[in-house]
Amino acid sequence: MDLNTNPNIPDADGxxxxxxxxxxxxxxxxxxxxxxxxxxxxxxxxxxxxxLRQAFAAAKAK
Structure with missing residues (x-):
């Protein structure tokens, strides 16, 4: 499974x-x-x- 970094939360503002x-x-x-x-x-x-490793890397790259 790969980390999903696309918008994926309905009502993101909420x-x-x-x-x-x-x-x-x-x-x-x-x-x-x-x-x-x-x-x-x-x-x-x-x-x-x-x-989770992919999430660490994505968070560090920002």
Whole structure:
């Protein structure tokens, strides 16, 4: 399986609003911790190490 980098989230603006809302009223440390937990939860959901490696590379290239 390859990493899908094409737009793939219906109502992307709504998703972004929800993501920002999840960080509302958090300080920097709490926000960073939320991001770390979210990354680990989603990485576990993906479960494919090669796809995760591709995601690391894509994120570093930006």
């Amino acid at each position: 998703f972004y609003d929800e993501l920002l809302g999840a960080h509302q009223d958090l300080d920097k440390a709490q926000s960073d911790a939320l991001n770390a937990r979210l990354i680990l939860i989603l990485a576990n959901h993906i479960g494919d190490r090669e796809v």
